[in-house]
Amino acid sequence: QVQLVESGGGLVQAGGSLRLSCAASGRIFSINVMGWYRQAPGKERELVATITSSGTINYADSVKGRFTISRDNGKSTVYVQMDGLKPEDTAVYYCYANLEIAQEFRKMIGNYWGQGTQVTVSS
Numbered sequence: 001q002v003q004l005v006e007s008g009g010g011l012v013q014a015g016g017s018l019r020l021s022c023a024a025s026g027r028i029f030s031i032n033v034m035g036w037y038r039q040a041p042g043k044e045r046e047l048v049a050t051i052t053s054s055g056t057i058n059y060a061d062s063v064k065g066r067f068t069i070s071r072d073n074g075k076s077t078v079y080v081q082m083d084g085l086k087p088e089d090t091a092v093y094y095c096y097a098n099l100e101i102a103q104e105f106r107k108m109i110g111n112y113w114g115q116g117t118q119v120t121v122s123s
Contacts, residue, residue, distance in 0.1 A: 001025070001026050001027060001101065002024065002025070002026035002028065002097075002099070002101060002110075002112050003024070003025050003114075004022055004023070004024050004055060004095040004096075004097055004112055004113065004114035004115075005023050005024055005025070005027070005095075005114060005115075006021065006022045006023065006093065006094070006095045006115065006116065007020070007021050007022075007112045007115040007117065008020040008021050008117065009093060009117030009118045009119045010032065010085060010118075010119070010120070011120045011122065012029065012080065012085055012119075012120070012121055012122070012123075013121070013123075014087055014121055014122065014123050015084060015085065016083060016085050016117060016121070017081070017082060017083045017085065018074075018082045019079060019080070019081045019082065020036065020079065020080045020082065020083065020093055020095075020119075021077060021078075021079050022078050022079075022095030022097075022114055023032065023075065023076060023077045024076040024095075024097050024099065024112070025076065026101065027101050027102045027103070028076060028099055028100070028102065029055070029099075029100040029101060029102035029107050030053070030099060030100045031053050031073070031076060031097060031099040031100075031102050032039060032052065032053060032096075032098045032099060032100070032109070033050050033051070033052050033053075033096075033097065033099075034049075034050070034051060034053075034076075034078035034095070034096065035048065035049050035050030035051060035058075035069065035082050035095075035096050035097075036048040036049055036069070036078070036093055036095060036096065036097065037093070037094045037096055038089075038091035038119075039091055039092050039094065039099045039116075040085050040090060040092075041080070041090075042083065042090040044092075045102045046060065046088070047056040047060045047061055048060055048067065048069075048080065048093065049063065049067055049069040049080055050069070050096070051069045051070070051071050051078060053071070053073055055082055057069055060082075062088075062116060063082075063089075063106075065084075065108060066082065066083050066084040066085075067080055067082050067083070068080065068081040068083075069081075072111065078097075080093075082119070085119075085121045087121045087122060088121075088122045089119060089121050090119060090120050091119060091120055092114060092116040092117065092119075093118075093119050094113055094114055094115075094116045095113065095114035095118050096111070096112070096113055096114075097111070097112045098110070098111050099109065100111065100113075
């Protein structure tokens with residue numbers, strides 16, 4: 001019905017950069033929010049950044065000044081450019097979307113998650 005597919009994870013050294021992409025597909029009527037969360041081993045999933053379809057952005061304090069989120073609404077895609085990576089950024093990064101699905105006689109708003117992509121930052 002709705003799929004979020006992430007790409008761009010990998011292994012980098014401290015100070016390096018990665019760019020993650022997430023494309024949403026399915027019977028999507030509208031996308032309210034897309035963004036990124038991350039979860040390190042033994043820790044809770046936490047916000048990285050979100051962006052609304054109109055461009056309003058929210059960053060976690062821990063990534064402000066280092067990460068940049070952007071969107072392509074025409075492609076239902078969200079990106080995060082991650083610069084100045086630190087070992088503490090090591091986590092599985094999950095794409096998130098709050099969107100409205102289109103059905104024959106109704107529309108429903110829901111939260112959707114990608115499968116995650118591993119980001120590992122070595123010291």
